[in-house]
Amino acid sequence: KAGVTQTPRYLIKTRGQQVTLSCSPISGHRSVSWYQQTPGQGLQFLFEYFSETQRNKGNFPGRFSGRQFSNSRSEMNVSTLELGDSALYLCASSPHGNQPQHFGDGTRLSIL
Amino acid sequence: DQQVKQNSPSLSVQEGRISILNCDYTNSMFDYFLWYKKYPAEGPTFLISISSIKDKNEDGRFTVFLNKSAKHLSLHIVPSQPGDSAVYFCAASNTGNQFYFGTGTSLTVIP
Numbered sequence: 501k502a503g504v505t506q507t508p509r510y511l512i513k514t515r516g517q518q519v520t521l522s523c524s525p526i527s528g529h530r531s532v533s534w535y536q537q538t539p540g541q542g543l544q545f546l547f548e549y550f551s552e553t554q555r556n557k558g559n560f561p562g563r564f565s566g567r568q569f570s571n572s573r574s575e576m577n578v579s580t581l582e583l584g585d586s587a588l589y590l591c592a593s594s595p596h597g598n599q600p601q602h603f604g605d606g607t608r609l610s611i612l
Numbered sequence: 613d614q615q616v617k618q619n620s621p622s623l624s625v626q627e628g629r630i631s632i633l634n635c636d637y638t639n640s641m642f643d644y645f646l647w648y649k650k651y652p653a654e655g656p657t658f659l660i661s662i663s664s665i666k667d668k669n670e671d672g673r674f675t676v677f678l679n680k681s682a683k684h685l686s687l688h689i690v691p692s693q694p695g696d697s698a699v700y701f702c703a704a705s706n707t708g709n710q711f712y713f714g715t716g717t718s719l720t721v722i723p
Contacts, residue, residue: 504655531709542614542715543656543701556710590655597709600646603655 502526504604506591512610518579521607525572525593532574533601534566537588546589549574550597578609586611615639616704618714626722631689633717635702638683642704642712647676647687650699650716659700660687692721 505524513519525532534546545558549568566576572593578585588608592601617636625631633647643664648656662669662676662685669676675688689696699716 533711535713540715542616542618543703543713545710545712548709550709556707558710592655598644598705598707600658600661601711602658603648605653605655 504591504593504602506589506604506607508607509605510608510610512612513581514612515581515583517581518577519581519609521576521578521589521591521609523574523576523591523593523604525574525591526602529593529595529602530572531594531597531601532568532572533592533594534574534576535590535592536560537590537606538586543590546576548597555597581611583611585609614715615642616702616712616714618700618702618717620717621715622718622720624720624722625692627694628691631687631692631696631719631721633687633689633700633702633719635685635687635714636683637685637704637712639704639706639712640680640683641706644705645676645678645685646703646705646711647674648701648703648713649696650701656701689719692719694721694723697721 531550533548535543548556568574588606590606592603646661647659650656678685703711703713
């Protein structure tokens with residue numbers, strides 16, 4: 501069974517640009533969550549989607565947005581990039597929620 | 613506001629001995645707790661979980677203890693092995709759809 505796939509693995513952008521990250525969950529998983537990991541901050545919850553609907557949103561500015569498609573694949577978009585957005589972005593999936601999540605290996609985003 | 617805290621950034625243990633990783637939380641509504649292990653350049657991997665109706669859960673060498681009155685959980689690894697060297701995150705949830713993670717504890721098991 502294929503795991504959670506995140507693309508791209510690495511990305512370099514400059515301030516003011518926008519970026520789109522992609523996540524393909526495990527087949528059959530309908531819940532997809534996104535996290536930001538920075539040194540000393542652990543994993544900060546961004547949002548969670550289930551059946552194309554955002555069920556929960558973390559405390560991030562509106563520059564961070566996401567969506568989920570009918571095949572459960574999800575994308576995360578960050579607009580007007582700032583230096584502080586440099587981080588590892590992790591995607592996790594589970595069948596429904598309230599279950600252990602399976603994580604992808606992340607996208608490392610660097611802002612210059 | 614960090615609702616889940618891991619106050620020890622790092623821990624070193626001799627191979628064969630017990631590793632104890634600690635986690636504190638502030639939200640009394642949390643009812644589901646998990647531990648994840650993370651190797652460099654990989655995503656976190658689920659290790660073990662516990663619901664608030666229990667105070668202990670075991671899986672092989674891994675045991676998680678929950679003390680609800682103290683809002684504290686711990687992960688015991690016995691015996692510790694060099695392959696256990698990784699960063700360990702605890703996480704908590706009160707709705708099942710949003711998990712709050714700690715900042716992680718880096719465990720080094722010395723052969």
